[in-house]
Amino acid sequence: MLQVISLLVENKPGALMRVTGLLSARGYNIESLTVARTLDPELSRMTIVVDVDATLRQQVIKQMNKLVNVLQAVDLTESPAVRREMVLVRVRTAQETRTAVLKEAEIFGARVVDSSTEGFALEVTGDPEKLDEFIDVMRSYGQIEITRSGVVAVSLEAKKLKLQPPVEPRVLTESR
Amino acid sequence: MPTLTNGAKMLLECLAREGVDCFFGYPGGVTLPFYDAIYDHHIRHVLVRHEENACFAAEGYARATGKVGVCCATSGPGATNLVTGLVDAMMDSIPVVAITGQVSSKLIGSDAFQEADTFGITRSCTKHNYLVKRLEDLPQVVHEAFYIAASGRPGPVLVDVPKDVFQAQGHYAPVTSIHLPGYKVFTEGHTGQIRRAAQLMWEAERPFVYAGGGIIAADASAELRELVELLDAPTVTTLMGLGGLPSNHPNFVSMPGMHGSYAANMGMTKCDLLIALGVRFDDRVTGRLAAFAPHAKVIHVDIDPAEIGKNRAADVPIVGDVKRVLGRLNKVLEETRPEHDERLAAARTAWWSRIRGWKAEHPLVPITSDSEIKPQHLVSEIDRLSGGEAIVASDVGQHQMWAAQFIRFNGPRLWINSGGLGSMGFGLPSAIGAQFARPDKLVFALVGDGGFQMSIPELSTIASYGLPVKIVVMNNGHLGMVRQWQELFYNNRLSAVELDSFPDAEKLAAAYGFKGRTIDKPWELGPALEEAVREPGPYLLNVKVSPFENVYPMVPAGGAINEMVLAPPQPVAVPK
Numbered sequence: 060m061l062q063v064i065s066l067l068v069e070n071k072p073g074a075l076m077r078v079t080g081l082l083s084a085r086g087y088n089i090e091s092l093t094v095a096r097t098l099d100p101e102l103s104r105m106t107i108v109v110d111v112d113a114t115l116r117q118q119v120i121k122q123m124n125k126l127v128n129v130l131q132a133v134d135l136t137e138s139p140a141v142r143r144e145m146v147l148v149r150v151r152t153a154q155e156t157r158t159a160v161l162k163e164a165e166i167f168g169a170r171v172v173d174s175s176t177e178g179f180a181l182e183v184t185g186d187p188e189k190l191d192e193f194i195d196v197m198r199s200y201g202q203i204e205i206t207r208s209g210v211v212a213v214s215l216e217a218k219k220l221k222l223q224p225p226v227e228p229r230v231l232t233e234s235r
Numbered sequence: 236m237p238t239l240t241n242g243a244k245m246l247l248e249c250l251a252r253e254g255v256d257c258f259f260g261y262p263g264g265v266t267l268p269f270y271d272a273i274y275d276h277h278i279r280h281v282l283v284r285h286e287e288n289a290c291f292a293a294e295g296y297a298r299a300t301g302k303v304g305v306c307c308a309t310s311g312p313g314a315t316n317l318v319t320g321l322v323d324a325m326m327d328s329i330p331v332v333a334i335t336g337q338v339s340s341k342l343i344g345s346d347a348f349q350e351a352d353t354f355g356i357t358r359s360c361t362k363h364n365y366l367v368k369r370l371e372d373l374p375q376v377v378h379e380a381f382y383i384a385a386s387g388r389p390g391p392v393l394v395d396v397p398k399d400v401f402q403a404q405g406h407y408a409p410v411t412s413i414h415l416p417g418y419k420v421f422t423e424g425h426t427g428q429i430r431r432a433a434q435l436m437w438e439a440e441r442p443f444v445y446a447g448g449g450i451i452a453a454d455a456s457a458e459l460r461e462l463v464e465l466l467d468a469p470t471v472t473t474l475m476g477l478g479g480l481p482s483n484h485p486n487f488v489s490m491p492g493m494h495g496s497y498a499a500n501m502g503m504t505k506c507d508l509l510i511a512l513g514v515r516f517d518d519r520v521t522g523r524l525a526a527f528a529p530h531a532k533v534i535h536v537d538i539d540p541a542e543i544g545k546n547r548a549a550d551v552p553i554v555g556d557v558k559r560v561l562g563r564l565n566k567v568l569e570e571t572r573p574e575h576d577e578r579l580a581a582a583r584t585a586w587w588s589r590i591r592g593w594k595a596e597h598p599l600v601p602i603t604s605d606s607e608i609k610p611q612h613l614v615s616e617i618d619r620l621s622g623g624e625a626i627v628a629s630d631v632g633q634h635q636m637w638a639a640q641f642i643r644f645n646g647p648r649l650w651i652n653s654g655g656l657g658s659m660g661f662g663l664p665s666a667i668g669a670q671f672a673r674p675d676k677l678v679f680a681l682v683g684d685g686g687f688q689m690s691i692p693e694l695s696t697i698a699s700y701g702l703p704v705k706i707v708v709m710n711n712g713h714l715g716m717v718r719q720w721q722e723l724f725y726n727n728r729l730s731a732v733e734l735d736s737f738p739d740a741e742k743l744a745a746a747y748g749f750k751g752r753t754i755d756k757p758w759e760l761g762p763a764l765e766e767a768v769r770e771p772g773p774y775l776l777n778v779k780v781s782p783f784e785n786v787y788p789m790v791p792a793g794g795a796i797n798e799m800v801l802a803p804p805q806p807v808a809v810p811k
Contacts, residue, residue, distance in 0.1 A: 069417060072366070073354065080359055121541035127363045127383060130417040225414040228252070228378035 061090055062116055062136040063212050066105040066129055067220070070096060074128040078105065081122050087111050091144075091209030102130065106212045131220055139215040145208040146190045151178040151201045160200050167193045242370050243272035243401040246334065249377035250278055252409070255305050257671055259283050259292040263309020264349055265336035268401035281671060281700065284692035286313050288664035290320020290391075294329050295628055295668025298651045299676075301454060303330040303384050304668060310336045311349030314356070314395070319658055321360040321391045326655025327475060328452055330389035332380050333361075337397040340368055353395045362390030370403040378410045387420040388539040389452055421538060424555030424563065432534045432551045433567040435508055439532075440582035442468040443506035445491065445520075448475030448654065449513015449537060449557045451647045456480065458561035459512065465568050467583070468510065469590045471499045473520055475654040476513070478644035482623060488590065489599060492520040493790045494636040497597035497799060500790070502590055503528050504797040511535045513557040516546035517655070526795030536560050597788070597801055599640050608757050610637050610709055610780040616760050617679055617707065618642040620768055625677040626651060626669050630662030630686030633715035636786045638681055660689030663706065667693060670702045677705070677768065684710040684734050684777075691743075697773045698747040705767045706775045710737060711782045719785045723800075724792075740777035751775035 068074045075094060082089055090108040097104050111119060116134060123132035135142075148169075152160050157179075164171065164181050167189070173180035178201075183193055187210060197203050240248075246269065250258070257279035262270045273280045283289045286308040293304030304324075308317050314335040324331040338347040354366040363383050365376045373396070380392040436442060450459050450472070456479050463470050463486045471491040472479045480487050491499035500522075503509065509531040514520070521527040524546060535542075535549035536557050543552040553560055601611035614637045621627065623645035629635045629652040644650050651669055653661040666680035682690070687708045697704055718732040744751025749772050754763045760778065767774035788799040 073358065073364075076355065076358055084359055118541065118545055124419065125539070125541055127415055127418045221419065222416040223414075223418050223420065225412045226382065228382060228410050228413050 061108050061110055062134065063140065063142060063210060064107045064109065064116075064120060064123070065133050065135050065140075065212055065214060066107070066123060067097070067131040068094075068103050068105055069128040069130065070101050070103045071128055074103070075105070077126050077128060078107070078123055081119055081126075082107070082109055082111075085115070085119065087119075091207070093209045093211050106210055108210050130222065131218065133214065133218055135212050135214055140212045141215065142186055142210050142212040143184050144187050144190055144210045145182065145184045146194065147172070147206045148181045148183070148194065148197050149178065149204045150181065150197050151203070153201070156200050160197070163196050167196075169193065238406070239404050240407050241268065241272070241401065242373055242396065242403050242405070243269040245370070245373055245405070245407050246377060246396065246401070247272050247276050247278060248407060249374050249410075250305065253303065253378070253381045255303070257281055257296070258305035258307060259289040259296070259668065260307030260334075261286045261289055261309070261313060263313050263336060265310045265338055265398040266307065266313075266401070268398065269307070269334075269336065269396075280307075281667075281696070283664065283667070283696050286316035287319050287660070288667070288690065288693050288696075290317045290324070290331065290333060291658070291661050291664035292668035292671070293331050293333075294320060294324050294327075294661075295651055295665030296672040297324075297329050297331055297668075298665065299626060299648050299669035299672040301452075301648065302672075303332055303381055305332050305334070307334040308336070309349065310338055310353065311351045313349075314353040315351055317393075318356065318360055319656075321357055321393065323653050323656040323658045323661065324391040325360055325362065327653065328389050328448060329391070330384040331391040332384050333391060333393040335393060335395045336401070337366065337395045339399040340397045341399070343397065353393070357393045360391070361393045364393040364395065366395045367397070367400050370400050370405045373400060374407065374410050375413075379413050379415065382413050383415070383418065387418075421540060421554045422556040422559055424536065424553045424560035428551050428553045429560065429564050429567055432553060433564060433571050435532060435534060435551060436466055436510065436568065437571065437573050438579075439508035440579065441505060441507040441586045442466055442510060443502050443508065443531070444468045444470040444510045444512065445473070445503065445514055446470060446476045446479050446512045447473040447514030450476050450479035453513065453538070453556050453558040454647070455513070455558035455561055456647045458558055458565060460484070461565045462561055462568070465565060467587075469502055469587065471495070471502065473514060473517070473654075474639055474652065477639060477650040478647045481645045482643035483645065488594070490639050492517075492796065493522070494640065494786050494788065495520075495796070496594075496599050496640070497788055497801065498590055498593035500788070500796040500799060501593045504795070505589070506531050509533045511549075512561070513537060515542045518546075520796075521546065522790045522794050522796035522798075526797070601641050602784075604757060604781070606757070607781045608755060608760055608778055610634065610711065610784050611641060612757060613707070613709055613760060613778050613780055614638045614641045614681070616764050617681065619761075620764055621677070621679070623649075625649065625679055626666075626673060627679045627681055628652070628662050628666035628669055630682040631657045631659045632683045632685065633711070633719065633784075633786050634681055634683050634709040636716075659686040662686055663690035663693050663704075666704045666706075667696055667702060670704050678703070680704050680706045682706065682708055683715060684708055684712065684737055685714045688734070688737075694743070694747045694775070698749055701772055703771060704773050706773065707764070707767070708740070708775070708777045710777050710779050711784070712737070712779075713782055715784075716786070718783075722783075722785070723789075737777070740775050744773075744775040749773040749775070751777065753777040753779065755779035
C-alpha cells in the first residue's frame with residue numbers, strides 16, 4: 060500500500076526541492092505530488108504519495124519537519140483522512156457508443172467538460188482505486204488519454220500546529 | 236535617514252553585528268564588489284589557497300571557539316569547491332556560514348561564465364541555504380543564516396549573493412526580528428522524561444555514559460562532569476566528544492567503537508543502562524546494531540528529534556539541548572538521591588571492578604621500538620608536550636585514530652577532526668582556522684602523508700600569516716588506513732596505497748620560508764618535537780614511522796563491538 064504524507068510548507072523558492080530531495084536522496088520514487096496555496100497565500104499544502112516502509116517513513120517525516128521551510132509534516136497513511144484525486148480523460152468514441160460512454164460516466168459521477176464529434180473530455184474525482192476502475196472502463200470504449208492530478212488529502216483530525224515565535228537576531232547567537 | 240550603501244557593505248555590516256572578527260575566503264569575478272568593500276573594513280579576511288580549505292578553516296575556527304565560522308567563495312568553481320567542507324560541517328554539526336557570489340540576477344540560468352546552480356548543489360549539504368535575489372532581503376537573510384547555523388543542532392548555512400545584489404544601492408535598516416515559523420528548536424526536554432531518566436539512573440546496576448559531539452556543541456562539559464560524578468558512572472566520549480569529559484578524569488574510560496578500547500566496548504556491551512548524550516549511534520561506534528548494548532535500557536538525549544530512535548530505539552527519549560537537559564537532570568538526581576541500598580552499592584562496585592579489569596586486561600599502551608618510530612610513540616610524544624592543553628587538529632586515517640586513543644584533552648574544543656565525513660585534507664586548514672581563533676594556543680596539525688599532500692597549498696597561507704602551527708606529518712609512506720583494510724580484508728593486495736616521492740620536508744618548508752625537518756629515529760622524536768614547539772613560527776616535522784603498523788583494537792566492519800581484533804596477527808576471540 061502506498062503512503063500519504065501531508066505537509067504545510069512556506070511558499071518559497073526551493074521549498075519543494077528540499078522536501079523531494081529528502082526522498083530522492085534515499086532512493087524513493089514519488090508516486091504523486093500535489094502542491095498549492097492554502098488560505099494563507101504565504102503557505103502551501105503539499106500531498107505526497109510515496110512507497111516507504113514504516114520505520115524509514117518516520118525518519119523521513121522527522122527530517123521533513125526539520126526543514127526550515129516546513130511548518131508541519133504528518134503521516135496520513137493510517138490516520139483518518141479523506142483522499143481524493145481527479146482525472147481528466149479524453150475518450151474517442153464511435154457514434155454508436157456515445158450513449159454508453161455517457162452512461163458509464165454517470166455511474167462514476169464523471170462530468171463532461173468537452174464534447175465533440177470525436178468523443179468526450181471527462182472529469183472525475185474520487186479515491187485513486189475508483190479512478191483506476193473508471194480508466195479501465197473507458198479504455199474498453201477505445202483509445203483514451205488521461206491526466207491524473209495526484210492525490211490531495213485532508214486530515215479529519217485537527218493537528219496542533221506548533222510554530223516558532225520570532226526571535227531577536229543577536230540574542231541567540233550570544234547565548235550559545 | 237540612514238545613509239545610502241551597497242549590498243557588499245551591508246553584508247559586512249551584518250557580519251560585524253554577528254560578531255565576526257575574521258573569515259576565510261578566496262575572491263573571484265562576481266565577488267569583486269564584496270572584496271572591494273573588504274579592502275577597508277575592520278573584519279579580517281584570511282586569504283587561503285583553495286576554497287575547500289576556506290570552509291575547513293572556518294570549521295576549525297568554529298570547532299575551536301563554538302562561534303560561527305565564516306567562509307567566502309566566488310561563483311561556479313569557488314562555490315563547488317566549498318561543497319566538501321559544507322558536507323563535513325553538516326555531518327559534524329558545526330556552525331558555518333558560507334557566502335558565495337553568484338552571477339548577476341539577469342544572467343542566472345544562462346550558462347554565464349563561472350555560473351553554477353549553487354543553491355541547488357548545496358541544498359543537501361547545508362542545514363539551510365539562500366539565494367538572495369533582492370538587496371532588501373540581504374540583511375534579513377544573513378542574520379537568519381547565523382541564527383540557523385548556531386541554534387538547535389548547529390550546521391552550515393550558505394548564502395548565495397548575485398553580483399548585482401552586492402552592487403545595488405540601498406538603505407540599511409538593522410534587522411530587529413527573525414521569524415522562521417517552521418524552524419523548530421527544542422531546548423528544554425520533557426520534564427516527565429527527565430524524571431524517568433533520573434529514576435532509571437539511580438536504579439541501574441551497570442550504568443554507562445556514552446557522550447558525544449553534542450556535549451561539545453552545547454558547551455555542556457561542566458554538566459556532563461557533574462552527572463558523571465553524581466552517578467559515579469564510567470564514561471566514554473566518542474571521537475566527536477573527546478575532551479567533553481577531561482581525559483584524566485577518573486570516570487573516563489576512553490573512546491568506544493571501531494578503534495575504541497576494549498574496556499569502552501565491553502562496557503557498552505555489558506551495561507544495563509546506556510546514557511546516551513548528544514550522540515547519534517553512528518555505525519563506527521555501534522558496530523553491528525543488533526548486537527549493540529544488548530542488555531541496556533537506553534536514555535537518549537539529543538537536540539535533534541530525528542536522531543532519537545533513528546538507529547537504536549530509546550527507552551527514555553529526551554529531545555532538548557543537552558546542556559539544559561543535564562542541568563535539570565542533575566538537579567532532579569540530587570533531589571531524588573535514594574537511601575543507601577547495600578545490594579545496589581555492591582552491584583555498582585562490582586561493575587567498576589569489571590571495568591577496571593577490562594582496562595587492565597587490554598590497556599591502551601603506546602607501542603615503542605628502539606629501531607624505528609612507532610606511530611603510537613609519535614602521538615604519545617605529542618600528548619606529552621601538549622599535557623592535555625594543546626589544540627590538535629587531525630586529518631583523517633590511522634593517525635587520527637591513534638591520536639584519539641592516546642592524546643589526552645583536558646577540555647572541550649581542543650580536539651579538532653573530521654569525524655562524520657572523514658575528509659582527508661581537513662587537518663592543516665582546520666589548524667589554520669583554530670590558530671586564528673586561538674592565537675594563544677599551541678596548535679598541532681597532525682596529518683598523514685596522504686592528507687598533508689592534499690593541503691600543501693596551505694603552507695603558503697601559514698607562511699603568509701606567520702601562523703605558528705606545528706605541522707606533524709605521520710609519514711608511513713602509505714594511505715595507512717586503506718592499506719590496513721587491504722592487508723586484513725583483501726589478502727594484503729596493496730592496491731594504489733603506496734605514496735612514494737614525498738617531498739623533502741626541510742626543503743619544502745624552506746621554500747615557504749620556515750623551518751622543517753625529517754626524522755626517522757626514535758631517539759630523535761622527543762627533541763625534534765620540542766624544537767618544533769620552541770620555534771616561534773610555523774614548523775614542519777616529517778616523522779617517518781614504521782610503514783606497516785595497524786590500528787588496534789579493531790572491530791571489523793559489520794562486527795559487534797565486543798568482537799574486537801585486539802592485536803596482530805591472530806584475531807583474539809573475546810568471551811561473550
